Amino acid sequence: ILNVEQSPQSLHVQEGDSTNFTCSFPSSNFYALHWYRWETAKSPEALFVMTLNGDEKKKGRISATLNTKEGYSYLYIKGSQPEDSATYLCAPRHTDKLIFGTGTRLQVFP
Amino acid sequence: NAGVTQTPKFQVLKTGQSMTLQCAQDMNHEYMSWYRQDPGMGLRLIHYSVGAGITDQGEVPNGYNVSRSTTEDFPLRLLSAAPSQTSVYFCASSYGTENSPLHFGNGTRLTVT
Numbered sequence: 628i629l630n631v632e633q634s635p636q637s638l639h640v641q642e643g644d645s646t647n648f649t650c651s652f653p654s655s656n657f658y659a660l661h662w663y664r665w666e667t668a669k670s671p672e673a674l675f676v677m678t679l680n681g682d683e684k685k686k687g688r689i690s691a692t693l694n695t696k697e698g699y700s701y702l703y704i705k706g707s708q709p710e711d712s713a714t715y716l717c718a719p720r721h722t723d724k725l726i727f728g729t730g731t732r733l734q735v736f737p
Numbered sequence: 738n739a740g741v742t743q744t745p746k747f748q749v750l751k752t753g754q755s756m757t758l759q760c761a762q763d764m765n766h767e768y769m770s771w772y773r774q775d776p777g778m779g780l781r782l783i784h785y786s787v788g789a790g791i792t793d794q795g796e797v798p799n800g801y802n803v804s805r806s807t808t809e810d811f812p813l814r815l816l817s818a819a820p821s822q823t824s825v826y827f828c829a830s831s832y833g834t835e836n837s838p839l840h841f842g843n844g845t846r847l848t849v850t
């Protein structure tokens with residue numbers, strides 16, 4: 628069973644603050660790293676899929692980086708807004724299995 | 738555009754009963770998977786399939802069976818429900834290539850009493 632760790636478990640920030648989360652995973656047999664956003668009472672939605680070491684992805688105020696050699700990825704949110712409040716999940720793909728971390732729960736207060 | 742459709746949305750079972758959770762997708766996705774969500778444990782992979790006729794076990798397969806007779810459908814069977822199987826179940830699918838994201842269904846909330 629793969630050990631996927633996300634930190635912190637939860638985060639409370641003020642509107643306008645920038646924040647970042649970490650995802651750590653085994654680097655062996657690595658295929659890709661997925662980030663998902665999961666709002667309460669909804670289903671997870673894909674943010675990014677990264678496959679190459681050094682890969683960087685950006686969507687609006689959210690960006691992510693990937694280090695496959697050391698087995699970690701960072702997700703950054705610039706200028707957090709209340710609508711960014713959600714749980715952010717990472718999932719490395721090893722062979723055909725996507726194994727999820729337990730997520731970072733972000734709450735952004737106005 | 739239906740995407741990934743799960744039925745039922747809610748289900749209550751008694752211990753020992755059997756049932757099938759249905760999952761269908763209309764995106765011609767080769768890869769389909771089942772996850773369960775429990776408080777504090779995130780999403781755990783139960784079973785997955787890389788194409789019709791092919792299935793494999795995930796992290797927590799015990800107590801569950803799957804089959805993949807068509808590309809569109811991937812049902813999850815509970816042969817003898819146990820209270821430990823009380824959970825929210827999500828079906829997800831993708832094209833299966835390395836950079837393909839998962840598309841999730843809306844979930845099935847199952848309670849076993």
